[in-house]
Amino acid sequence: RINGARLQQRIAQLAEIGAIDGGGCARLALTDADRAGRDQVCDWMRELGLAVTVDAIGNVVGVRAGRQSGAAVMTGSHIDTVRTGGRFDGNYGVLAGLEVIATLNDAGIVTEHPLAVAFFTNEEGARFAPDMMGSLVYTGALPLGEALATRGIDGTTVGEELQRIAYAGPAPVPAAAPRAFIELHVEQGPVLDREGTQIGVVESVQGISWTEIEILGTSNHAGTTPMALRRDAGWVAGAIIHFVRELAQELGGNQVATVGRIEFFPNLVNVVPNRAVLTVDLRNTDEARLQMAEARLAAHLDALRDAEKVDIATRSLARFAPVPFAAQMCDRIEHHARTQGLSTRRMPSGAGHDAQMLAAVCPTAMIFVPSVDGVSHNVREHTHPEHIEAGANVLLAVLCELAGA
Amino acid sequence: RINGARLQQRIAQLAEIGAIDGGGCARLALTDADRAGRDQVCDWMRELGLAVTVDAIGNVVGVRAGRQSGAAVMTGSHIDTVRTGGRFDGNYGVLAGLEVIATLNDAGIVTEHPLAVAFFTNEEGARFAPDMMGSLVYTGALPLGEALATRGIDGTTVGEELQRIAYAGPAPVPAAAPRAFIELHVEQGPVLDREGTQIGVVESVQGISWTEIEILGTSNHAGTTPMALRRDAGWVAGAIIHFVRELAQELGGNQVATVGRIEFFPNLVNVVPNRAVLTVDLRNTDEARLQMAEARLAAHLDALRDAEKVDIATRSLARFAPVPFAAQMCDRIEHHARTQGLSTRRMPSGAGHDAQMLAAVCPTAMIFVPSVDGVSHNVREHTHPEHIEAGANVLLAVLCELAGA
Numbered sequence: 090r091i092n093g094a095r096l097q098q099r100i101a102q103l104a105e106i107g108a109i110d111g112g113g114c115a116r117l118a119l120t121d122a123d124r125a126g127r128d129q130v131c132d133w134m135r136e137l138g139l140a141v142t143v144d145a146i147g148n149v150v151g152v153r154a155g156r157q158s159g160a161a162v163m164t165g166s167h168i169d170t171v172r173t174g175g176r177f178d179g180n181y182g183v184l185a186g187l188e189v190i191a192t193l194n195d196a197g198i199v200t201e202h203p204l205a206v207a208f209f210t211n212e213e214g215a216r217f218a219p220d221m222m223g224s225l226v227y228t229g230a231l232p233l234g235e236a237l238a239t240r241g242i243d244g245t246t247v248g249e250e251l252q253r254i255a256y257a258g259p260a261p262v263p264a265a266a267p268r269a270f271i272e273l274h275v276e277q278g279p280v281l282d283r284e285g286t287q288i289g290v291v292e293s294v295q296g297i298s299w300t301e302i303e304i305l306g307t308s309n310h311a312g313t314t315p316m317a318l319r320r321d322a323g324w325v326a327g328a329i330i331h332f333v334r335e336l337a338q339e340l341g342g343n344q345v346a347t348v349g350r351i352e353f354f355p356n357l358v359n360v361v362p363n364r365a366v367l368t369v370d371l372r373n374t375d376e377a378r379l380q381m382a383e384a385r386l387a388a389h390l391d392a393l394r395d396a397e398k399v400d401i402a403t404r405s406l407a408r409f410a411p412v413p414f415a416a417q418m419c420d421r422i423e424h425h426a427r428t429q430g431l432s433t434r435r436m437p438s439g440a441g442h443d444a445q446m447l448a449a450v451c452p453t454a455m456i457f458v459p460s461v462d463g464v465s466h467n468v469r470e471h472t473h474p475e476h477i478e479a480g481a482n483v484l485l486a487v488l489c490e491l492a493g494a
Numbered sequence: 495r496i497n498g499a500r501l502q503q504r505i506a507q508l509a510e511i512g513a514i515d516g517g518g519c520a521r522l523a524l525t526d527a528d529r530a531g532r533d534q535v536c537d538w539m540r541e542l543g544l545a546v547t548v549d550a551i552g553n554v555v556g557v558r559a560g561r562q563s564g565a566a567v568m569t570g571s572h573i574d575t576v577r578t579g580g581r582f583d584g585n586y587g588v589l590a591g592l593e594v595i596a597t598l599n600d601a602g603i604v605t606e607h608p609l610a611v612a613f614f615t616n617e618e619g620a621r622f623a624p625d626m627m628g629s630l631v632y633t634g635a636l637p638l639g640e641a642l643a644t645r646g647i648d649g650t651t652v653g654e655e656l657q658r659i660a661y662a663g664p665a666p667v668p669a670a671a672p673r674a675f676i677e678l679h680v681e682q683g684p685v686l687d688r689e690g691t692q693i694g695v696v697e698s699v700q701g702i703s704w705t706e707i708e709i710l711g712t713s714n715h716a717g718t719t720p721m722a723l724r725r726d727a728g729w730v731a732g733a734i735i736h737f738v739r740e741l742a743q744e745l746g747g748n749q750v751a752t753v754g755r756i757e758f759f760p761n762l763v764n765v766v767p768n769r770a771v772l773t774v775d776l777r778n779t780d781e782a783r784l785q786m787a788e789a790r791l792a793a794h795l796d797a798l799r800d801a802e803k804v805d806i807a808t809r810s811l812a813r814f815a816p817v818p819f820a821a822q823m824c825d826r827i828e829h830h831a832r833t834q835g836l837s838t839r840r841m842p843s844g845a846g847h848d849a850q851m852l853a854a855v856c857p858t859a860m861i862f863v864p865s866v867d868g869v870s871h872n873v874r875e876h877t878h879p880e881h882i883e884a885g886a887n888v889l890l891a892v893l894c895e896l897a898g899a
């Protein structure tokens with residue numbers, strides 16, 4: 090069994106890098122804080138005897154040799170965070186992987202197949218879209234050149250920033266597929282916490298659609314311009330925010346819709362905005378319903394374009410269909426959790442995860458533990474220590490079975 | 495009669511300072527560009543023989559002596575601009591005043607009373623609220639200390655920035671009232687241009703209400719947080735934008751309503767915003783109807799607070815009741831315009847102006863000239879040369895009568 094205190098200690102130490110008020114972290118992908126976090130985790134990997142490689146998109150993989158060579162059984166997640174991030178999101182999965190390695194080291198166990206712990210670049214997508222960028226490139230779903238050329242919210246590119254923080258490594262991408270992939274993560278939603286279930290067996294990840302919308306109108310005087318003569322880019326942005334909530338309510342079910350980012354130009358109290366840029370994040374577990382939401386949004390943009398006589402341009406920042414995980418992997422997770430006396434429930438993931446990219450190249454599934462009040466992307470994100478420990482023990486058991494311990 | 499070419503030449507030269515693409519200017523109050531513009535206009539004032547004083551809030555007054563001492567007949571406006579400003583807004587009134595002085599100098603005319611040309615600090619209110627700050631302090635309607643302590647959109651204060659650009663002058667405020675005040679300005683709205691009228695006789699300025707609204711919600715994950723559990727500050731901001739347009743449409747008449755400035759935090763695609771700040775600009779020529787608009791907005795904020803369980807705080811950035819101008823001053827403007835063969839119409843001003851503050855301390859009115867297509871606070875703001883010249887000739891005639899030429 091894993092050492093819960095040692096795992097918590099690593100989580101706390103990593104959270105000191107980029108720490109923000111309230112106990113959270115701000116380590117946006119490829120910033121100085123991300124570099125410092127990466128250096129720390131690489132040090133730990135080497136201390137644990139792992140062979141560490143860095144690939145061309147900055148993914149880091151630490152491998153523990155097995156009795157046989159060949160593809161490793163892999164676990165991992167990410168260590169980048171959003172600007173108001175918690176300390177568990179992503180970090181937990183990576184550090185629980187290291188805790189499994191430490192536990193095997195302590196017990197002197199050598200597995201049949203190699204074991205690998207990975208952390209993937211820019212999973213959050215907060216600075217550079219799309220999210221899950223590292224795992225997309227790792228599995229060949231996104232060409233390296235396209236990823237490196239991506240320009241972020243601050244105008245820099247992924248390639249420049251990787252060079253700057255010295256994490257553009259020599260290992261080639263796409264990489265050879267692992268033997269299997271398991272990602273342990275906090276749920277980030279309210280389901281497990283509410284019903285008091287200890288372990289979530291994640292069967293799928295819902296579809297994600299991110300669109301950036303740019304509206305071009307005419308700047309004009311707020312006091313002298315009659316309402317009927319306005320081409321108000323700001324009003325159109327507000328109308329989109331209003332519509333997107335209505336859309337989610339009308340579609341119902343598990344449809345969610347969010348406008349998280351917005352900017353007005355010239356952004357002054359007495360000037361009708363001539364330009365507005367905002368993002369829409371739409372998600373649904375059902376691809377047909379997600380497409381319906383996208384179509385409804387597009388139709389509404391057409392109506393707004395006509396009504397306010399503005400120009401509207403859209404750009405897809407990320408688009409992933411729902412991803413099912415491997416049934417036999419879910420069964421293994423459920424089996425080991427129950428053997429350990431833990432309550433389980435099968436569930437989809439509301440958040441995107443690197444595992445959804447790995448699922449395209451090897452048998453993959455995820456383990457969730459409860460998030461207190463379902464709060465995430467917030468410094469108050471929290472998971473109780475007993476759940477942190479329980480999830481890592483399920484991970485240990487599943488990895489041992491898959492790697493042959 | 496004034497020299498239209500010489501006036502256009504000064505307008506073009508001043509527009510080179512802080513010039514932006516498309517023929518406009520960005521000289522936000524108390525920036526380096528504003529300083530450079532001020533230096534230029536002060537040089538011109540001294541070349542024309544005016545005695546230049548700078549007061550404690552940075553207002554600049556150039557005085558031409560009359561046969562008698564005592565209060566001057568004053569004209570003037572402002573030379574600060576918004577970030578997407580045109581070249582005529584404010585600048586025209588100041589430079590037309592200088593052109594009147596140059597014309598009197600050329601003709602060797604000495605007036606009975608002194609003549610003064612002023613430009614007031616931060617009329618636009620785009621960087622520091624309230625707008626018309628310099629004239630408010632000049633007339634004693636806003637205490638100097640309060641004005642100097644005002645923090646702007648970039649976090650600096652008026653006092654610091656005045657010191658930095660060396661325009662915190664020795665002349666005391668409030669100042670002694672002028673004998674009368676006339677402000678010449680481009681209409682900035684569509685009325686005169688549409689009906690082909692050459693001169694607007696401005697009888698009043700509509701009421702202005704600026705409110706900054708801060709919404710505090712809970713940052714959370716865009717993918718995992720069910721719609722019903724959100725405290726989404728960004729959605730509330732969008733709902734306010736949506737409401738404000740509806741409010742203007744319902745109240746009808748000349749009610750206008752604008753959300754020109756907005757910011758989300760943390761402003762990331764996949765994070766439900768925990769904080770949003772936006773401004774609402776409401777205007778009406780009728781004080782009772784403006785109060786009704788404010789009350790309706792306040793009631794809607796209460797409803798949104800309850801519905802989304804967010805905190806909402808409001809802060810008044812500017813609040814001015816409608817201001818009537820002096821009837822005998824309007825009559826003088828109308829008389830001289832007609833004598834010069836120009837068509838006129840009586841009208842209210844949709845924009846705020848320094849004249850509305852001077853109206854509290856001396857007989858005051860304004861002269862408008864047409865704005866092509868009513869476009870303003872936009873680099874495309876334009877007034878035809880014949881209208882620029884006509885307005886300055888009306889100003890010349892009115893000032894000569896008031897000052898006794």
Ligand SMILES: NC(=O)NCCC(=O)O
Nearest residue numbers: 212213220440441717764
């Ligand atoms: N796990 C997680 O927060 N991923 C970020 C990508 C997303 O779902 O927005």
Ligand SMILES: NC(=O)NCCC(=O)O
Nearest residue numbers: 312359617618625845846
């Ligand atoms: N004239 C002018 O644009 N004044 C700025 C103040 C306002 O917003 O009306």
